[in-house]
Amino acid sequence: xxxxxxxxxxxxxxxxxxxxxxxxxxxxxxxxxxxxxxxxxxxxxxxxxxxxxxxxxxxxxxxxxxxxxxxxxxxxxxxxxxxxxxxxxxxxxxxxxxxxxxxxxxxxxxxxxxxxxxxxxxxxxxxxxxxxxxxxxxxxxxxxxxxxxxxxxxxxxxxxxxxxxxxxxxxxxxxxxxxxxxxxxxxxxxxxxxxxxxxxxxxxxxxxxxxxxxxxxxxxxxxxxxxxxxxxxxxxxxxxxxxxxxxxxxxxxxxxxxxxxxxxxxxxxxxxxxxxxxxxxxxxxxxxxxxxxxxxxxxxxxxxxxxxxxxxxx
Amino acid sequence: xxxxxxxxxxxxxxxxxxxxxxxxxxxxxxxxxxxxxxxxxxxxxxxxxxxxxxxxxxxxxxxxxxxxxxxxxxxxxxxxxxxxxxxxxxxxxxxxxxxxxxxxxxxxxxxxxxxxxxxxxxxxxxxxxxxxxxxxxxxxxxxxxxxxxxxxxxxxxxxxxxxxxxxxxxxxxxxxxxxxxxxxxxxxxxxxxxxxxxxxxxxxxxxxxxxxxxxxxxxxxxxxxxxxxxxxxxxx
Numbered sequence: 001x002x003x004x005x006x007x008x009x010x011x012x013x014x015x016x017x018x019x020x021x022x023x024x025x026x027x028x029x030x031x032x033x034x035x036x037x038x039x040x041x042x043x044x045x046x047x048x049x050x051x052x053x054x055x056x057x058x059x060x061x062x063x064x065x066x067x068x069x070x071x072x073x074x075x076x077x078x079x080x081x082x083x084x085x086x087x088x089x090x091x092x093x094x095x096x097x098x099x100x101x102x103x104x105x106x107x108x109x110x111x112x113x114x115x116x117x118x119x120x121x122x123x124x125x126x127x128x129x130x131x132x133x134x135x136x137x138x139x140x141x142x143x144x145x146x147x148x149x150x151x152x153x154x155x156x157x158x159x160x161x162x163x164x165x166x167x168x169x170x171x172x173x174x175x176x177x178x179x180x181x182x183x184x185x186x187x188x189x190x191x192x193x194x195x196x197x198x199x200x201x202x203x204x205x206x207x208x209x210x211x212x213x214x215x216x217x218x219x220x221x222x223x224x225x226x227x228x229x230x231x232x233x234x235x236x237x238x239x240x241x242x243x244x245x246x247x248x249x250x251x252x253x254x255x256x257x258x259x260x261x262x263x264x265x266x267x268x269x270x271x272x273x274x275x276x277x278x279x280x281x282x283x284x285x286x287x288x289x290x291x292x293x294x295x296x297x298x299x300x301x302x303x304x305x306x307x308x309x310x311x312x313x314x
Numbered sequence: 315x316x317x318x319x320x321x322x323x324x325x326x327x328x329x330x331x332x333x334x335x336x337x338x339x340x341x342x343x344x345x346x347x348x349x350x351x352x353x354x355x356x357x358x359x360x361x362x363x364x365x366x367x368x369x370x371x372x373x374x375x376x377x378x379x380x381x382x383x384x385x386x387x388x389x390x391x392x393x394x395x396x397x398x399x400x401x402x403x404x405x406x407x408x409x410x411x412x413x414x415x416x417x418x419x420x421x422x423x424x425x426x427x428x429x430x431x432x433x434x435x436x437x438x439x440x441x442x443x444x445x446x447x448x449x450x451x452x453x454x455x456x457x458x459x460x461x462x463x464x465x466x467x468x469x470x471x472x473x474x475x476x477x478x479x480x481x482x483x484x485x486x487x488x489x490x491x492x493x494x495x496x497x498x499x500x501x502x503x504x505x506x507x508x509x510x511x512x513x514x515x516x517x518x519x520x521x522x523x524x525x526x527x528x529x530x531x532x533x534x535x536x537x538x539x540x541x542x543x544x545x546x547x548x549x550x
Contacts, residue, residue: 119519120343125525196340
């Protein structure tokens with residue numbers, strides 16, 4: 001079945017941005033895997049390091065979700081999916097948000113348990129060139145390594161997420177921020193343990209887990225709202241001005257008496273209806289076609305905004 | 315200019331901290347290492363020959379000797395306490411003892427509750443034969459194991475038949491035992507590796523200065539362990 005709707009195509013510069021975002025996600029996966037290996041080698045019997053290790057495995061989920069989502073989202077509509085595959089990235093957003101929230105919860109619960117059960121971490125030594133070196137120093141080195149790639153990658157993803165309105169990518173950047181914070185908390189914790197303050201580790205973890213939980217919770221809220229077709233919002237959750245712009249553009253047409261626009265987010269794309277009250281019914285089919293083009297041309301993210309002529313808005 | 319100075323002072327602080335850090339850190343939350351300079355070291359003993367051997371007089375055994383040496387290196391004396399493993403480790407968990415020895419290995423399920431040193435001696439178990447004989451196929455062969463030695467399970471899983479004996483050093487046939495012991499018996503070690511145990515010593519949880527000091531001490535003894543074990547068995 002064919003519909004009189006052109007399949008959506010991202011502008012060329014955005015296509016390039018998406019390709020970059022995908023590349024960054026692959027790089028993230030590569031670095032996170034290497035971090036998982038390095039932390040795994042130095043963790044010994046330290047529970048705190050084991051927690052960092054599990055967190056790093058969890059932080060593989062958002063980039064994987066983003067890559068899976070963006071693999072499908074550009075496919076043209078077919079008989080089975082007449083609206084296309086655009087919403088695949090919304091699933092990625094939800095998955096990434098759940099992973100981020102789980103990540104924060106895990107750190108929080110683990111740290112609270114350590115404090116409640118009074119488990120001072122015992123960190124041994126290993127021999128390097130015939131000297132016994134406290135493993136804590138090696139753990140710090142591993143943690144510092146684990147902080148740098150997510151810090152840089154997160155910074156690189158943020159502007160792309162904003163440009164592309166890819167909220168799954170934004171959540172991935174938040175996860176990178178969380179990785180960074182968790183690694184720094186780990187460093188502070190191990191230095192604390194070195195000075196004999198065994199609880200330093202857990203306290204640092206609780207503080208950073210609150211920040212991660214805040215991000216995770218707001219991302220989860222945001223992604224659920226998006227699936228519920230909440231009115232469009234930008235990457236930070238602020239109301240998107242595009243629906244008002246479309247309404248304004250339509251009302252500028254001389255044959256339009258009033259317009260009312262209702263949009264929702266299909267991933268990065270906005271779609272929905274514009275209800276129009278025409279002044280008269282002359283040449284309506286052509287005018288509607290023109291209104292359709294005007295509405296969809298307001299922004300690159302608009303696609304298939306349908307014009308619905310009505311007698312009144314009541 | 316200012317930024318240069320800032321960078322330099324950060325670098326100097328960092329270097330100073332790392333020199334200072336490596337020398338005096340880690341510290342003990344409960345100061346065990348500092349305290350045992352001033353009072354006897356409370357040592358929990360769990361009978362486990364040849365590591366910890368109960369006699370009528372002073373305790374004996376390889377780990378007992380190690381701890382005796384360690385104590386004198388620290389300028390203190392050991393105060394021995396005999397007991398069962400659970401009791402001793404619970405006392406250790408609550409800082410009522412300073413060290414527990416008893417042939418413990420890193421497979422211990424206690425690592426969540428108490429601290430352990432790094433493995434200081436690897437004890438590998440093999441099947442070995444009297445000089446001159448040869449092993450065709452381990453499947454179905456009768457292999458002697460000392461009564462109660464858990465390595466019997468590994469022998470069985472290789473398909474051999476386990477013969478439980480009181481003393482494996484009197485056996486004239488295939489034997490499963492630790493390498494240091496087989497060497498003492500002048501048996502020929504086969505390729506059939508059965509198990510490998512990493513020996514550790516238990517310390518109170520989180521006492522990282524004590525762990526480091528004890529690790530350093532045990533590391534200096536790493537080449538003597540085999541000889542000490544063999545001496546211990548020879549004495550019996």
